[in-house]
Amino acid sequence: MKSEKITNKTLPAAKRSYDDACGAAHALDLVGERWALLVMRELMLGPKRFSDLRADLPGISANVLTQRLEGLEAAGIVVRKRLPPPASSQVYELTPWGYESEPIFQTLGRWAARSPAHDPSLPLSAVSLFLSFRTMIDPERARGLQARVGFRVGDETFVAVLDDGAITVDRGDPVGADVVFAGPARMIAAAVYGGQPLDALAGALSVEGDRALAERFVTLFPLPPKVEPAG
């Protein structure tokens, strides 16, 4: 059976589509395939290399990652860039329109946070943790707060800037921040979302600088109430 099959792969066309004018349906045509949205999420705070994506998306295979990047590039969501000769490696970056997809992750995340099946103890990438800060910040609790909070996760660094209820999070050097957390993303999540006291995490999560600020920071991101598990 293997021969004779004249499946014209060179002209695949016939892409599986919902054939639906609804905007949400078209979005799913673009990014509804498995792993596509998670690849975009990992690029949300800046470009990454192929290997970084593989490392930050445990479970994705090289094969599928290649296909998703090709598809996202064809859709105009991702561009591939070659860095200048010193370290002339290739990186993938969201286009401006790609970056505009962040509200999708916020609404998905906010809604799923109420799921009875949600397990916050699973592994967590640094990017998804810091994106969640943008999503879950409670402006009431952060009112009047002006601060720079730094993070060191592995060899990546991030800075959150709090400004009277608003928050920005970006990659950047934490030097000069009012307080700096250093440790695995999972431990920061345990402090912020798991209600673990910072003292109990000493050893796994270091806090340098304004400790009172750190204690307040971890209270700024309340989780919504879960729905009752039974149906």
Place this chain on the structure above:
Amino acid sequence: MKSEKITNKTLPAAKRSYDDACGAAHALDLVGERWALLVMRELMLGPKRFSDLRADLPGISANVLTQRLEGLEAAGIVVRKRLPPPASSQVYELTPWGYESEPIFQTLGRWAARSPAHDPSLPLSAVSLFLSFRTMIDPERARGLQARVGFRVGDETFVAVLDDGAITVDRGDPVGADVVFAGPARMIAAAVYGGQPLDALAGALSVEGDRALAERFVTLFPLPPKVEPAG
């Protein structure tokens, strides 16, 4: 089920999961399978029967619809209800938490509306059209407007209530509305999103009542600018 069908499918589970604590990833575990979100969309304005869902989602197979409804019910997003004896048919309805997923469709739709590949001339279900009104309403353009706008699409009826920039859309009887549109969803979309003058659609889309209001109504939902097609 009566015959103790212990097929190995009943419990092996091993459901394919992203194993990721990120809320968006969990959302995709719940509703990331093909057709799942579109099934939810079709239930967004009220319960439907199995056959209604099949009719409104051209392309889905009965097989897959059954699987999705089972999955959504197990996740607590959908409940199945049996109507009282006169017309004792079964319907599927979103749970309160299921209804809370509407912002997901709004952000997906708003983002994808900018896609160069978006084709608004494709088929469109009545529900997705009326959901899009909630998403795309421009409060500036609707400021100061108080009106009830009715719709007859096939044998379904809907009423949009405009109240100084805000809009609600629900199933309901259009009697007493200030103006009533009657015609296929595609024609209403042509008027609202395609810029087709109502005169040009006469015959395919009837307008009864306050015509000036109808003319204004179709201008309340501006589309965002597309991104440039090339990459």
Place this chain on the structure above:
DNA sequence: CGGCATCCGGGAAGATACTG
């Protein structure tokens, strides 16, 4: 007719190995 179960073909996803 509504709500499934079953069988089948094709294709996408997953795992592993291999190459420039």
Place this chain on the structure above:
DNA sequence: CAGTATCTTCCCGGATGCCG
């Protein structure tokens, strides 16, 4: 490091058929 090649497994989509 950045993918390709290959193989297997699973999901999707269509058709058919059962059963209330």
